[in-house]
Amino acid sequence: MNISISKKIKNPILPGFNPDPSIVRVGEDFYIATSTFEWYPGVQIHHSRDLVNWRLVSRPLNRPDLLDMIGEPCSCGIWAPCLTYSDGLFHLIYTDVKRFDGIKDTPNFLTTCETIDGDWSEPVYLNNSGFDPSLFHDDDGRKWLVNMVWDYRPNKNPFGGIYLQEYSPDERKMIGPVTNIFKGTDLGLTEAPHLYKRNGYYYLVTAEGGTEYDHAMTMARSKTIDGPYEVDPIKHFVTSKDNPDLYIQRAGHGDFVETEDGQVYVVHLCGRPLPGPQRRCVLGRETAIQEAYWNEDGWLRLKNGTNEPDDIVEHAGLAACEWPDENPRTTFEGEELPIDFQWLRTPYKDELFSLTERPGYLRLFGRDSLGSWYYQSLVARRQQAFNYRSETKIDFSPESFLQKAGLVSYYNSHKYHYFYISINDDGQRILSIMSCEGDPSQNFIFPLSSSEYASVTDSDGNIVIPSNGAVYLRSDVAGSELTFSWSMDGDNWNQVPCVLDQSLISDQAGKGAGCSFTGAFTGMACQDLAGTKIAADFEYFDYIEQP
Numbered sequence: 041m042n043i044s045i046s047k048k049i050k051n052p053i054l055p056g057f058n059p060d061p062s063i064v065r066v067g068e069d070f071y072i073a074t075s076t077f078e079w080y081p082g083v084q085i086h087h088s089r090d091l092v093n094w095r096l097v098s099r100p101l102n103r104p105d106l107l108d109m110i111g112e113p114c115s116c117g118i119w120a121p122c123l124t125y126s127d128g129l130f131h132l133i134y135t136d137v138k139r140f141d142g143i144k145d146t147p148n149f150l151t152t153c154e155t156i157d158g159d160w161s162e163p164v165y166l167n168n169s170g171f172d173p174s175l176f177h178d179d180d181g182r183k184w185l186v187n188m189v190w191d192y193r194p195n196k197n198p199f200g201g202i203y204l205q206e207y208s209p210d211e212r213k214m215i216g217p218v219t220n221i222f223k224g225t226d227l228g229l230t231e232a233p234h235l236y237k238r239n240g241y242y243y244l245v246t247a248e249g250g251t252e253y254d255h256a257m258t259m260a261r262s263k264t265i266d267g268p269y270e271v272d273p274i275k276h277f278v279t280s281k282d283n284p285d286l287y288i289q290r291a292g293h294g295d296f297v298e299t300e301d302g303q304v305y306v307v308h309l310c311g312r313p314l315p316g317p318q319r320r321c322v323l324g325r326e327t328a329i330q331e332a333y334w335n336e337d338g339w340l341r342l343k344n345g346t347n348e349p350d351d352i353v354e355h356a357g358l359a360a361c362e363w364p365d366e367n368p369r370t371t372f373e374g375e376e377l378p379i380d381f382q383w384l385r386t387p388y389k390d391e392l393f394s395l396t397e398r399p400g401y402l403r404l405f406g407r408d409s410l411g412s413w414y415y416q417s418l419v420a421r422r423q424q425a426f427n428y429r430s431e432t433k434i435d436f437s438p439e440s441f442l443q444k445a446g447l448v449s450y451y452n453s454h455k456y457h458y459f460y461i462s463i464n465d466d467g468q469r470i471l472s473i474m475s476c477e478g479d480p481s482q483n484f485i486f487p488l489s490s491s492e493y494a495s496v497t498d499s500d501g502n503i504v505i506p507s508n509g510a511v512y513l514r515s516d517v518a519g520s521e522l523t524f525s526w527s528m529d530g531d532n533w534n535q536v537p538c539v540l541d542q543s544l545i546s547d548q549a550g551k552g553a554g555c556s557f558t559g560a561f562t563g564m565a566c567q568d569l570a571g572t573k574i575a576a577d578f579e580y581f582d583y584i585e586q587p
């Protein structure tokens with residue numbers, strides 16, 4: 041049988057909000073775990089058999105005992121996970137960051153499972169000393185945890201180095217001394233440690249330079265696991281920091297894996313900024329892959345002969361294994377939310393939505409305001425291309441201006457554009473747009489009155505629509521431009537006469553990337569500040585990427 045060989049690899053392999061990749065190979069299967077922050081369920085795991093084609097297969101942290109993020113600030117929650125395999129079990133190390141500013145609370149846990157998509161074990165608490173924990177399974181059977189230590193003391197480098205401590209699977213706890221094994225290079229901001237063993241050396245990979253445009257992967261090695269570690273002569277074997285013209289920017293925070301025949305592939309965080317001086321990444325932080333090799337001195341090098349990431353990479357020559365194309369239209373026949381969709385923070389999804397109360401519909405129950413850190417009825421999927429169209433059809437009959445439902449382009453509590461149905465003081469059903477452009481205290485409602493606009497607008501500039509019947513809403517995104525449209529029959533569309541700044545829905549906008557670690561989503565939302573949990577029924581959701 042003529043087995044077709046995979047085509048070249050096009051980066052990023054995991055487009056859209058998929059940062060901090062951790063990769064593991066089990067037999068012929070490759071898995072990558074990425075961060076999910078305040079989005080629920082926690083940790084996103086993709087699967088591939090050829091390193092070219094990837095599919096989303098699991099989100100393990102799907103129970104209250106594994107993860108409950110109610111009330112956690114934006115960009116807290118699940119930071120960099122670490123996925124490994126040993127003793128017949130997948131091991132997932134994760135941090136549920138409870139506090140972002142100043143002193144961080146970063147409880148780290150371990151959960152295990154025999155399969156990638158099974159019921160993961162009750163978590164084991166490990167420590168709170170810092171984030172980016174990872175587990176190393178030594179060939180003598182001992183297991184070691186490394187994580188960066190967050191030094192909150194004044195006049196100290198908050199990136200205090202890399203802590204090493206043994207983990208006892210029998211006692212299900214950390215044991216023995218804690219050793220600071222690596223303080224990093226002069227690039228600083230040393231984090232994201234992963235340990236490996238090869239030819240009698242322990243290798244330590246870290247991320248340095250921070251997750252913006254100085255990001256890098258650094259390697260060091262030692263004959264003993266607790267050091268001292270000598271730094272790679274070139275320090276950073278993957279980085280984009282010295283070449284702003286590269287397509288793949290922000291290369292750092294990564295891991296590497298070997299194929300069964302010994303080829304080495306490095307996976308790493310990356311970003312692709314929109315054109316222009318603001319260098320805004322509307323697709324957030326993504327995952328890319330590079331081909332690598334061990335040089336004669338025992339250091340890892342990129343196959344392209346530089347330390348700069350490529351956008352097109354030679355495949356590994358593995359048999360092609362493609363996955364079915366996604367249907368651009370999501371309908372809601374099943375009792376489970378389709379895997380591309382997530383909600384925020386709470387493990388108790390029944391308090392936000394139902395797929396059974398009205399069979400064939402996603403029913404959102406109006407709860408908190410858009411952007412709430414508690415019970416926000418928002419179900420959305422990642423934006424994974426610079427240009428896309430999303431569309432939905434809603435049954436919604438508000439009785440108060442405190443009740444809204446609609447289509448939203450969402451980054452976090454202070455970065456969104458929301459096209460929604462509500463009601464005005466004359467009892468007329470209306471459409472309006474509410475945007476938050478980086479300052480949580482400023483929600484703008486756009487007056488949509490415009491003389492040439494065919495539809496009727498009320499005195500507040502809201503579009504007045506018929507009081508009954510389903511409403512079709514559509515968003516069209518092209519780079520930094522977002523336009524909303526609406527229809528009452530799905531055939532005759534009216535474009536709202538304003539172009540919104542989609543580049544606000546990015547890491548760098550608003551309070552900036554220093555506190556924005558997620559990515560752009562497009563989805564369905566409903567709020568009911570009248571407290572009646574009003575229903576909004578969504579019949580379908582289209583997500584169509586445009587060239």
Ligand code: 6LW
Nearest residue numbers: 119120231232250251557
């Ligand atoms: C991640 C850490 C980082 O844990 O950001 O900027 C955190 N560096 O490595 C969230 O992605």
